[in-house]
Amino acid sequence: MHQSFSWHFGDISARFIQITKSIDYLFIESRIKMLSYWEEKNFLDHDLLIIGSGFVGLSTAIHFKKKHPKAKVLVLERGIFPSGASSKNAGFACFGSLTEILDDLEHMEQDEVLSLVSRRYKGLQKIRKKFGDKKLGYRESNGYELLDESLLSASAKMIEVNQLLADLFPKDVFTEVHKHSKLGFSDSIKMVIQNGFEGELDPGRYLNCLWKLAGELGVKVLTGANVESLDIDSGVTVVTSNFSKNPIQFRAKRVAVCTNAFTKKILENTALVPGRGLVLLSKPLEFEIPWRGGFHMDKGYIYFREIDGRLLLGGARNIDFASEESTDFSVNTSIQSHLKKMAEEVIFPDKEILWDKEWTGIMAFGEKKMPLIEHVSKKVAVGVRLGGMGVAVGWQVGKELAGLIAEK
Numbered sequence: 001m002h003q004s005f006s007w008h009f010g011d012i013s014a015r016f017i018q019i020t021k022s023i024d025y026l027f028i029e030s031r032i033k034m035l036s037y038w039e040e041k042n043f044l045d046h047d048l049l050i051i052g053s054g055f056v057g058l059s060t061a062i063h064f065k066k067k068h069p070k071a072k073v074l075v076l077e078r079g080i081f082p083s084g085a086s087s088k089n090a091g092f093a094c095f096g097s098l099t100e101i102l103d104d105l106e107h108m109e110q111d112e113v114l115s116l117v118s119r120r121y122k123g124l125q126k127i128r129k130k131f132g133d134k135k136l137g138y139r140e141s142n143g144y145e146l147l148d149e150s151l152l153s154a155s156a157k158m159i160e161v162n163q164l165l166a167d168l169f170p171k172d173v174f175t176e177v178h179k180h181s182k183l184g185f186s187d188s189i190k191m192v193i194q195n196g197f198e199g200e201l202d203p204g205r206y207l208n209c210l211w212k213l214a215g216e217l218g219v220k221v222l223t224g225a226n227v228e229s230l231d232i233d234s235g236v237t238v239v240t241s242n243f244s245k246n247p248i249q250f251r252a253k254r255v256a257v258c259t260n261a262f263t264k265k266i267l268e269n270t271a272l273v274p275g276r277g278l279v280l281l282s283k284p285l286e287f288e289i290p291w292r293g294g295f296h297m298d299k300g301y302i303y304f305r306e307i308d309g310r311l312l313l314g315g316a317r318n319i320d321f322a323s324e325e326s327t328d329f330s331v332n333t334s335i336q337s338h339l340k341k342m343a344e345e346v347i348f349p350d351k352e353i354l355w356d357k358e359w360t361g362i363m364a365f366g367e368k369k370m371p372l373i374e375h376v377s378k379k380v381a382v383g384v385r386l387g388g389m390g391v392a393v394g395w396q397v398g399k400e401l402a403g404l405i406a407e408k
Contacts, residue, residue, distance in 0.1 A: 035248070046072040048405065049252035051227050051266070053077035054086030055390045056383050057258035058210035058219075059398020060405075064256075065217040067406060073219045074250065076239060078226040084260045085390055087207055088361030090279055090303055090314045092294045093138065093199040095120035095392055097145040098174050099154045100300035101161055104369065110164070116369055118168050120392040121197065127206070127395050137205040141293040143198030144177065146346075147191040151299070155191055173197055184290040186349040200294050200305055203391065230255065230266045232377040254405045257382045258398075260390075261327055261364035267376060272364045272385040276324045278335050279314035281307075281357040282343075297346075302339070304347060311353065313339050329360050363388045371397045373404060381405045 035044075048064055050057045053075045061073050081087045095117055096104070104113045128138060147154060155176065162172040173195055177183075180192035214221065225239045228247060232255075239248050257263055261274035294305045304313040316335045317324040323332055336358070343353050364385045366372065371393060372385040383401035386393055 044248070044250055046074045046250065046252045048073045048254045048256065049250055050075045050256045050258055051230075052082070052084070052258035052260070052262075053221055053223070054082035054084050054258065054260065055206070055210065055394030056260070056386070056398050056401070057082075057256070058207070058214050058221075059395045060256050060258055060383060060401045061214050061219040061398075062210065062217060063399045063402035064406065065214075065219055067402065069217070074252075075214070075219060075221045076225040076227060076250070077221065077223045080223050082207070083362075084262065085277065085361035085363050085388075086394070087203055088279070088359055089203050089277075089391060090305065090312055091201055091203050091307070091391070092143075092303060092305070093124050093201050093391055094143050094195075094294060094296075095124065095198065095389070097143070097195065097296040097300045098158060098161060098193050099145065099147070099151055100296075102154055102157060103299055108369070112368075112370070114164070114168065117165065119370075119396065120389055121168065123392045123394070123396045124199075130395070131206070131209040135205060135209050137202030139200045141199055143195035144291075144293050144295045145193045145195070145300075146185060146189045146295060146297045147193065148188050148297075149190055152190045155193065158193065169197060171196070182290065184348070186346045188346060198294055200307075201391065206391070227259075227266055230257070230380065232267070232380045234379070253379065255380045256401055256405050257376075257380065258384065258401070260384045260386060261362045263364070263382060263384050265327075267382065270376075270382060270384065271372065272366050273325050274327045275317055275363045275365050275388065276326050276328070276332070277314055277317060277361050277363055277388070278331060278339065279312065279359055279361065280336070280339055280343075280355055282311040282313075283354040283356040284309045285311060285348075285351075285353070287348075287351060297342070302342060304343075310356070311343060311347070313343055313347070315339070316342075327362050329362070331358060331360065363390075373397060373400050375404065 048071060050061050057075055061075050065071060065073050101113065101117065128136065158174050162174055165173050175194050177192040177194050183192065227239050239250055257267060261272065263270045263272065289306050292306065296303050298318065301318040302315045304311060316338050319335050319338050320332055365387055366385045369387045371383065373383050375381045381401060381404050383397045386397065
């Protein structure tokens with residue numbers, strides 16, 4: 001009798017908890033669905049709605065708001081922080097290594113290559129002038145490229161490339177580093193090329209600069225707002241939080257899509273391909289680092305720098321292009337192993353390196369390396385496909401997109 005009563009009591013208790021949870025869920029669901037009069041009146045209608053709060057999204061908001069100070073501008077972000085690469089990149093203030101530019105010249109017209117380098121370099125100069133090196137955490141430490149035997153032939157074209165870039169820079173961009181053996185790299189490195197116009201910055205500080213300026217101008221930013229669909233004709237965007245059954249509709253006269261690699265989730269026909277980038281960060285190194293600056297290897301696909309006494313190392317998506325055409329934030333173990341091998345055999349040979357953190361950022365690429373800035377309808381435009389150069393070109397892309405979206 002006692003056992004029977006206990007069983008029924010337990011069953012009733014479980015059922016009561018289940019009903020209570022259902023009531024709680026219905027209450028939350030109802031609360032999300034039933035917007036107040038004040039919410040509907042003040043928060044849903046805007047002059048410009050921007051999807052994506054990375055470098056491009058915030059830059060677009062800032063430039064548009066400066067030209068139209070009375071406009072209501074809202075930025076929607078699906079994550080707590082920018083979801084693509086803006087706060088996840090490696091912090092290189094670069095515009096192209098020698099081998100990358102040579103590779104571009106094989107696949108692009110010379111004028112296109114010059115335009116690309118110019119856009120990237122001028123973009124870096126503009127953010128430095130606008131926000132200041134101190135606020136950006138900018139270090140004018142130069143860029144470098146390590147050449148092994150397979151890429152050594154590129155050095156023979158260094159003078160030719162410098163002449164090609166002569167109208168863009170006050171002096172030769174690329175020079176050879178003499179006695180590079182003092183930098184401590186393995187004997188497989190036959191030459192080191194210096195780029196005197198590149199540097200490093202802190203991507204988080206750059207975002208802080210953009211957040212601060214956007215806030216001062218009256219731009220609103222909502223995080224946790226996952227855009228599920230976009231009506232490109234009416235400009236009505238459907239946004240949802242975790243409660244996907246009850247979407248919130250934001251209405252705007254204009255919409256700017258700045259979601260880079262994730263753009264295809266709402267605009268399927270966008271001409272871009274995602275490119276995932278892995279970044280590794282070591283624990284504080286217990287030995288002195290004999291070099292300083294931003295370094296590239298393997299036609300720019302591998303990159304490394306020192307940050308706070310640690311080795312930051314990333315890239316190598318060319319090891320497995322197919323798998324890295326993904327918007328999934330996961331680690332490709334073959335690339336991870338390759339990067340660690342490069343660290344222990346090439347960068348710091350015969351040194352023990354303990355690893356602390358790893359993360360991935362998602363970039364976007366296309367048939368051409370120029371950013372995609374265009375209308376997809378009268379009310380909707382995109383500013384995407386930055387080719388892994390968001391730090392260099394994001395501010396300028398935002399300015400151009402703001403001008404474009406204001407035309408109609």
